[in-house]
Amino acid sequence: MPDIRYLLPASEPKFKDSGITKAGELLKAWNGSPATGIGLIGAPLSKTSISHSGAAMAPEAIRKMLHSFTTYSVEKDKDLKSMAITDFGDITPHVTDLKETQNRFVKVIQEVLERNPDIIPVILGGDHSISASSIRAFKKVKGPVGIIQFDAHHDLRNLEDGGPSNGTPFRQLIEGNDIKGEHLIQIGIRDFSNGRMYTNYAKENGIKIYSMNDVNRLGARRILEESVRTLKSKVSSIYVSVDMDVLDQAFAPGCPAIGPGGMNSEDLIQGVQYLSTCPDVKGMDIVEVDPTLDFRDMTSRLAAYLILQFLLNRP
Amino acid sequence: MPDIRYLLPASEPKFKDSGITKAGELLKAWNGSPATGIGLIGAPLSKTSISHSGAAMAPEAIRKMLHSFTTYSVEKDKDLKSMAITDFGDITPHVTDLKETQNRFVKVIQEVLERNPDIIPVILGGDHSISASSIRAFKKVKGPVGIIQFDAHHDLRNLEDGGPSNGTPFRQLIEGNDIKGEHLIQIGIRDFSNGRMYTNYAKENGIKIYSMNDVNRLGARRILEESVRTLKSKVSSIYVSVDMDVLDQAFAPGCPAIGPGGMNSEDLIQGVQYLSTCPDVKGMDIVEVDPTLDFRDMTSRLAAYLILQFLLNRP
Amino acid sequence: MPDIRYLLPASEPKFKDSGITKAGELLKAWNGSPATGIGLIGAPLSKTSISHSGAAMAPEAIRKMLHSFTTYSVEKDKDLKSMAITDFGDITPHVTDLKETQNRFVKVIQEVLERNPDIIPVILGGDHSISASSIRAFKKVKGPVGIIQFDAHHDLRNLEDGGPSNGTPFRQLIEGNDIKGEHLIQIGIRDFSNGRMYTNYAKENGIKIYSMNDVNRLGARRILEESVRTLKSKVSSIYVSVDMDVLDQAFAPGCPAIGPGGMNSEDLIQGVQYLSTCPDVKGMDIVEVDPTLDFRDMTSRLAAYLILQFLLNRP
Amino acid sequence: MPDIRYLLPASEPKFKDSGITKAGELLKAWNGSPATGIGLIGAPLSKTSISHSGAAMAPEAIRKMLHSFTTYSVEKDKDLKSMAITDFGDITPHVTDLKETQNRFVKVIQEVLERNPDIIPVILGGDHSISASSIRAFKKVKGPVGIIQFDAHHDLRNLEDGGPSNGTPFRQLIEGNDIKGEHLIQIGIRDFSNGRMYTNYAKENGIKIYSMNDVNRLGARRILEESVRTLKSKVSSIYVSVDMDVLDQAFAPGCPAIGPGGMNSEDLIQGVQYLSTCPDVKGMDIVEVDPTLDFRDMTSRLAAYLILQFLLNRP
Amino acid sequence: MPDIRYLLPASEPKFKDSGITKAGELLKAWNGSPATGIGLIGAPLSKTSISHSGAAMAPEAIRKMLHSFTTYSVEKDKDLKSMAITDFGDITPHVTDLKETQNRFVKVIQEVLERNPDIIPVILGGDHSISASSIRAFKKVKGPVGIIQFDAHHDLRNLEDGGPSNGTPFRQLIEGNDIKGEHLIQIGIRDFSNGRMYTNYAKENGIKIYSMNDVNRLGARRILEESVRTLKSKVSSIYVSVDMDVLDQAFAPGCPAIGPGGMNSEDLIQGVQYLSTCPDVKGMDIVEVDPTLDFRDMTSRLAAYLILQFLLNRP
Amino acid sequence: MPDIRYLLPASEPKFKDSGITKAGELLKAWNGSPATGIGLIGAPLSKTSISHSGAAMAPEAIRKMLHSFTTYSVEKDKDLKSMAITDFGDITPHVTDLKETQNRFVKVIQEVLERNPDIIPVILGGDHSISASSIRAFKKVKGPVGIIQFDAHHDLRNLEDGGPSNGTPFRQLIEGNDIKGEHLIQIGIRDFSNGRMYTNYAKENGIKIYSMNDVNRLGARRILEESVRTLKSKVSSIYVSVDMDVLDQAFAPGCPAIGPGGMNSEDLIQGVQYLSTCPDVKGMDIVEVDPTLDFRDMTSRLAAYLILQFLLNRP
């Protein structure tokens, strides 16, 4: 841009405070050489959802919300501004061929991971179906992987009734031998949000379930310590899948499947803070945020905040 | 419907998962023979409200929200799908004669209870005025009844100023000798939401008041244990009246009289779970949900969830 | 339902005026024997849309809006209440396989038409992709068909870039030899809403285009008279495809692709009134209504009103 | 208020331009002595509506919208700022006894008219039921009255099914001998918005009906000239009842019963301009504006604008 | 961006049709060498508004809406895709010093015009106050300028009461000798939207006023022909200032000062089409669009469409 | 108002219960003689905000919300109805000169305090910039003052980049020697909401910071006890500045800068209850409530509730 004072490209912020760096500025488009640290990949797909969902708009909304935060943690007295979040951009979905889209997700994420072996990927859904693609790619590159899933739902539905949807990712992964049931830990499973057949499937496959009663009784922190301890003895890396509907509807009003009786946001924040200190945690996704249903981007804001907390405490 | 594959009546869900039963499917229209278990009766009246209210739309909204839950409780490992909720439908209000509507409510509920002596009625308001009709009918059929009322407000206003409104149901019941003051327990009464004259009326009539400070100090569970113990020694059955505005505005954004300083939803859920285990609890109503003011049906969702928890734990 | 006075099934209207019949009551579920008159078929698919769309919810919304109209036309002094609209219900889409859904649409509509040779089908989208399926089925059963398409857009996009979407239905039909270009008439094509490549495609294929300037200059009525005259000499039946985005955004705020410079609703109403008097018009669809974006269901209301006007004037 | 510069009562506007007078400032509370010119009376009742309605909030909203206009007509080069609109305030409704409310309306309006014989009352509903009370009072004080009713609906429903509601005012007036059928002219009656029984009732009672086709064909102005000519030969004064739902939904999005196929706002404005020049027009009401459903108070704004146009052109 | 197939920068569109160019792609950031054709400059200021306004967000919203249109005009069979709209970006406002912001606007626009003598600037407000800055700069560079102002309001308020606000731009220009009153033509001035003092000021200063009655009687086209003819004999260039509130509220729901009785959008579109054919028209601004109040960006969409029509017909 | 029964001024409530006094009725316009107790002063300025803000509308919204509460505290069994809240009205802002507005705030508040030496002022913002004016006036009249600031943000930004905005009030006060850094206590400072430069500035200036971790660990009550103890030894009076964005977004959805990880409303309520018992607390402001962004006035409701709790417990 040629320099006329006070004339700035339309995309630039209208006000710049010399003492503040916006977290959105941490985003640096990937330049093709192997990156380190956290890397964002958008997986904008929600046509795979059982109910109407605009979760495909979440990567855009969450990135935008990163601009509403600064880079400085007063709690840790740590400024992230010298760090970068590598932004790999979004994987383009096919308009009408959803399986093709899912295949693209696997291939692209695999290639990103191969070319950036030290990156900690944070995949932004999209609905929860994208975790099947993402974890498949993750496992191909990284080997056996343990999963910590925050969710009100098992997502272990049968594949016959509707194909690979946002209700089936972990079923797909188990049946595809991408993960073992015993390497999957589900936290926040809720009453009247699942079918017994699928809870039984979980049990039969050795999946560890922490229900909301467990969360309320033990606290997310203790559950996560236990979970990480268990998984790290079995697998070489841990992948955290955060379905935002694990939260109570008061704290995540923008999820497609909101409901009462869920976690509060403080618990989830502290959970992510703990996980970010664990060297074995090597990847994360955040799914099921629908910006078209949200109130003032609250749910996207929280997602962006989780990314920053995840970045802040990494060893 | 004649069978053309994939062609279904418009009212049917567009997707059916063979491993999931929706709680809405538990609703079975009453067939005229004596029913058992829980029975829903809609009392769609809110023209009786002091302020503008669309609570008359709540029965429709709450029934619809039952379809957003499944029948399975992971906490209890219990599937309700073999149970039924008898749906008695809605009592039709008169367009302009509100007392006539209230009389219809008394008569219809009375007849439903007489013809279904074993039913546990769950009356869906409407505004809180419907409790006067409902409890009057309840008492006619069941005899002396104790009331546990969750509410930010006493609802003991004088009848001279505005007639039998949503501010007066418990005054009407006491003055009509339908209940005794000492058989009424009010939980969640809140600062700056009542008039001293009515708190005094409550005290003079022996009504037991647990304010929000009491709830915060003792917990809903302990208060309810105490309440049930007290009431069961005095009356033969207990009726629970849940005014959703007992909740803080963050958890029940769709009540006409929202405000800060109220209960959180987890407490109320656990309260209803406890009450559902008490054999003396023989009826319930849920009132003051206005779907036209709600955000994403959160308040109706919570109401539906309370019905399921009430059903789940019944002895 | 057993008779307790004033107790009605939840789905019944709460007030019934003895002098009014709601148009929604005209809907009669198909009983399997050959029906006559107008028949509604819901095609709830919008995952095929290029942009995020909730048009799949339109069949439900439009049917509901039929309940906000009565059966009586004061202009014609004609009461439709002795007529019926056969409701064939909705065709169930597959959750993740969109081509499978489109195949189901073809097969089901074909079977409906075969078993109901005298029905005038009104297909409720869904996005405009459903017209490809619907017209394909129509042509299979009825033979060569001429199309009058109200639309701001050609919908002649190439199939390579995104597959069979809501941008491609008429391209699909021409390339699949389901219709001839010269049998397609497009009304309401608008500036800055199309690509030249596709206007050229239209011209090369003999498609007749009436742009918005033409509509403003000639009036919809005169264009339609001309169009029907032209088509009836060439084909045995005419199918009308109404993409509601042909209207200006002020009159159809609930279409996914709203914009200025379109038709006003009165013109479209009069157009449909004229078409309904033409015996050669044998089918219609109404597409691109997204109830999740609408204001007070205005666009669904208008769609329902068009159905009634289409029914009213049929010879 | 004591004078501290720049400190103003909370209710005062925050900015005052010395060259602008807001139309809201024309409102002067009635001081008890006989007033002349236009007098506003609020009739905040909509519990009488067949469907859920917040029209009771319209008097407040319309008064507020008067503050968004100035007092100056550039078309007539006339400034109303030396005139006053006498504000009689609102008639308080009973909370639960709707007939009592209607009786209060009759008595209060009657007394206002008796004590202010030269006032031109403008009654602000509320729903259309208030016209029955208002016209009854009007006739008691002024003698035989002719009515020009703008409405999509006859409002001639039977009184048995729901009592005196917003569907019945003109039936009540005819059956109560308050007006004769031949003195009632209905403009804007619309397809699929009425029952044949009531159109027949209108015809049998000599009510003159101008349907929307008539309005589109003849124009509101010519219809009104004809109507005033007819009525002035038969009655001593004319009362205009404006149900805002006579307008198309695009122009009056805040009416409870919106729909397509109605008048545009320019026609209604010109109609009111004409009526305001007729000395025989002695009263008006504006009804069926529901501010809780409106978009940016558009419908209340238009109502306020009609009041000003009605005031502007009075002889 | 390194090439991984299907991985695209987050800012890129998720779907690209090879036959469609989006109008937003015409925007090319200025590279510093003299540009020709149309040049966009954002003037994001609305703190100067008398009422609360978010018009400062309009440049972003209008640019975004350019992406919802294509480059092809079917009416003219002309594709703009080989043309460019030079995007000069936005002028950064000061957070708290509004006069400083206005000075920046003058200086930057002046410099842009000096360095790009052949550009046709299109300034995107912001509120109408920005026209004072813009026209001042325009006149400094281009010499005497005639103004065609579309507006419901004169914007000739006194400067004493509130300083240079959105109510004063043309007063400022006249009093600052930037323009002569006789070189200002105001189109669409509306009843009850102005003060007589300011209409008198207009008349005394030789400003030509076309009220809404004039617009309805003569048509925008004829008024504009007359206006251009008049102005071109007096000044060397014409600047068009489009306050979107000249439109009726049904067509521009997102203006801060909406109201009934205004122009419809088709008239304004045709007016801009005509103006774009006049070689003397050398600049334009579009102001008073508040995206925070709009419905589905309708008003920004229309603003973007006007820009394209302005570009399309340029000689 | 002359007495016609049931006819009331438009501004009066439509229903009056003889046993209820609304808290809004406590507001008494200042009569010029020295007042005691709490005094409200509106400071409607938010053009000074860094981001778009409608906080200038908060004084009106909060006053209105006082009408949704009663005067009676059931917890304290204390009725405020014999008390008064002196309403000093609002200070009128200049339309375009924001510094002039800030100067008016200082002068008016100073004069109010001088003429009402015993008043406890509660200033209603506006954005947080108003605290600089308010505290400056406070200090001029009352001498050295200690500040307890609830806020997610330091508000210690530099003044060069944007002038005296809502990001700078406490920087202004320190640099202007209105307060000392060691007399400022900030509670609720949050991660990713501040710049390190400003946290360092706070530390260097002796400002005491309690971050959200501190609040979660110690509780608001204990922090406040400590804070009051510290301050009262150093200054003669304490001023409490409540930026509502100290709350989590779930509890204060109407603040411009919402986010996760904040306080819950119960903690803040209890904090204010405690502060109201401290005789040294001599003034308060409530800022950063934007009614245009809120949901059902939740944030204004909470602000009104805090005022009542602050009034309730005063010694």
Ligand SMILES: [Ca+2]
């Ligand atoms: Ca999930």
Ligand SMILES: [Ca+2]
């Ligand atoms: Ca989930």
Ligand SMILES: [Ca+2]
């Ligand atoms: Ca209650």
Ligand SMILES: [Ca+2]
């Ligand atoms: Ca209550």
Ligand SMILES: [Ca+2]
């Ligand atoms: Ca189309």
Ligand SMILES: [Ca+2]
């Ligand atoms: Ca289209």
Ligand SMILES: [Ca+2]
């Ligand atoms: Ca009517």
Ligand SMILES: [Ca+2]
């Ligand atoms: Ca009507």
Ligand SMILES: [Ca+2]
């Ligand atoms: Ca203007």
Ligand SMILES: [Ca+2]
């Ligand atoms: Ca204007």
Ligand SMILES: [Ca+2]
């Ligand atoms: Ca602050």
Ligand SMILES: [Ca+2]
């Ligand atoms: Ca803050």
